Amino acid sequence: MKAIDLLIHARWCLPMTGSTDIFEHYALAVHQGHIVALLPQDQADQQFTATQVHRLDDHVLMPGLINNHGHSAMTLFRGLADDLPLMQWLHEHIWPAEQRFVGDAFVEAGSALAVAEMLRGGTTTFSDMYFFPEATARVVDRTGIRASLGMVVIQFPTNWASDVNEYLHKGQALHDKYRHHPRITTNYAPHAPYTVDDATLAQIMVNAEELDVPIQMHIHETVSEIQTSIDNYGKRPLARLKELGLLSPRLIATHMTQLLPEEIADCARAGVHIAHCPESNMKLASGFSPIDAMHQAGLNITIGTDGAASNNDLDMFAEMRQTALLAKAVSGNPSAVPAYSALEMATINGAKALGIAETTGSLAVGKAADMIAVELTDIESVPMYDLASQLVYATGRDKVTDAWVAGKHVLKQKQLTTLDASKILSDAQQWAKTIKASS
Ligand SMILES: CSC[C@H]1O[C@@H](n2cnc3c(O)ncnc32)[C@H](O)[C@@H]1O
Numbered sequence: 001m002k003a004i005d006l007l008i009h010a011r012w013c014l015p016m017t018g019s020t021d022i023f024e025h026y027a028l029a030v031h032q033g034h035i036v037a038l039l040p041q042d043q044a045d046q047q048f049t050a051t052q053v054h055r056l057d058d059h060v061l062m063p064g065l066i067n068n069h070g071h072s073a074m075t076l077f078r079g080l081a082d083d084l085p086l087m088q089w090l091h092e093h094i095w096p097a098e099q100r101f102v103g104d105a106f107v108e109a110g111s112a113l114a115v116a117e118m119l120r121g122g123t124t125t126f127s128d129m130y131f132f133p134e135a136t137a138r139v140v141d142r143t144g145i146r147a148s149l150g151m152v153v154i155q156f157p158t159n160w161a162s163d164v165n166e167y168l169h170k171g172q173a174l175h176d177k178y179r180h181h182p183r184i185t186t187n188y189a190p191h192a193p194y195t196v197d198d199a200t201l202a203q204i205m206v207n208a209e210e211l212d213v214p215i216q217m218h219i220h221e222t223v224s225e226i227q228t229s230i231d232n233y234g235k236r237p238l239a240r241l242k243e244l245g246l247l248s249p250r251l252i253a254t255h256m257t258q259l260l261p262e263e264i265a266d267c268a269r270a271g272v273h274i275a276h277c278p279e280s281n282m283k284l285a286s287g288f289s290p291i292d293a294m295h296q297a298g299l300n301i302t303i304g305t306d307g308a309a310s311n312n313d314l315d316m317f318a319e320m321r322q323t324a325l326l327a328k329a330v331s332g333n334p335s336a337v338p339a340y341s342a343l344e345m346a347t348i349n350g351a352k353a354l355g356i357a358e359t360t361g362s363l364a365v366g367k368a369a370d371m372i373a374v375e376l377t378d379i380e381s382v383p384m385y386d387l388a389s390q391l392v393y394a395t396g397r398d399k400v401t402d403a404w405v406a407g408k409h410v411l412k413q414k415q416l417t418t419l420d421a422s423k424i425l426s427d428a429q430q431w432a433k434t435i436k437a438s439s
């Protein structure tokens with residue numbers, strides 16, 4: 001018998017390792033934060049003796065979800081400015097509010113609120129793009145979640161940095177500080193083609209190659225973005241990015257609602273990843289992303305919530321369902337994005353885009369034990385003919401009961417183990433009071 005840290009017996013196991021196979025009455029063995037075996041329960045009991053054993057007789061055990069685009073601290077702006085188009089929302093409400101309130105303490109409180117919401121909803125990894133990423137990093141470090149943190153660049157002064165050099169310098173410092181961290185990686189995060197100039201984008205590409213990190217950017221989010229680019233540069237943003245050499249497997253193009261067939265082909269040829277944010281795109285009326293066409297072209301589609309100020313939650317189960325439904329509605333093809341594909345987009349595809357697929361995104365032996373348990377025997381979950389269908393079309397985040405990141409039990413029977421929920425709530429209420437008083 002081999003001594004291990006953790007053995008989880010699950011009614012169902014959905015490893016997301018390539019085939020749609022579902023394992024019934026299997027057990028997952030974890031040692032020193034890594035998955036060491038996935039095998040029938042009777043065999044597991046014969047082979048392993050575990051310090052901790054969990055029985056999930058009503059649950060599916062599956063990889064934790066990967067939220068591939070967001071602005072975690074913006075949870076503190078949830079509901080501050082609704083029902084507006086992107087540019088009016090940014091210029092008249094969000095950027096002024098950021099100028100007033102965003103600093104280290106704001107980002108720490110907002111990130112903690114976001115991490116609490118994400119873990120409760122089954123997200124175990126998130127990709128972030130926001131100011132004061134050191135504050136988010138501290139929250140990630142102490143709460144046990146996994147994250148890829150953006151080295152942001154936006155070509156106007158903010159409370160975080162005054163010019164491109166300072167943004168790049170602070171980004172590099174973040175990367176240097178966390179490059180050996182077991183759960184924190186970094187990415188370059190130039191805000192958008194309309195807020196970053198050519199020379200800076202070219203520099204970011206050079207730096208990204210040197211540091212071997214991804215680049216995430218809001219791209220082709222709205223019709224007006226395309227028109228502004230044509231007015232200022234005489235070309236569409238993607239044509240500009242192509243000339244600058246940014247179309248590559250490093251790029252995670254976020255939103256992508258306005259696309260010509262040749263742009264989809266260009267991105268597919270270049271190996272660009274897509275971060276699809278269906279709820280944010282709908283709420284800001286930015287447009288519909290042609291997900292079926294991109295999926296069929298072979299692009300790696302991932303899913304993100306965007307910030308809670310434009311969503312207004314961080315619910316990856318909702319985003320998976322919206323992804324599958326919208327793809328059908330937009331393409332007129334009911335076979336577009338079947339349930340299993342939506343699950344891939346929210347798990348392994350996200351890990352591939354972030355360059356961490358060797359660590360997370362599926363329940364494969366050797367990977368970190370990043371996983372969630374979802375209860376599937378209650379009124380809303382029966383009968384069950386198809387596990388993937390059930391998870392995408394009929395399950396909400398309220399069914400997530402447990403989450404582990406690198407084997408650490410960060411959500412235990414719906415209770416957060418590494419965050420103080422009452423402090424998070426009182427900090428958020430305090431910030432809301434301050435923000436409300438000066439609006
Ligand atoms: C450079 S930090 C991120 C920056 O982006 C703003 N933002 C949030 N959501 C969106 C969106 O959908 N499109 C463009 N910009 C967005 C956020 O408020 C920060 O200023």
Ligand SMILES: [Zn+2]
Nearest residue numbers: 070218306307
């Ligand atoms: Zn965004």
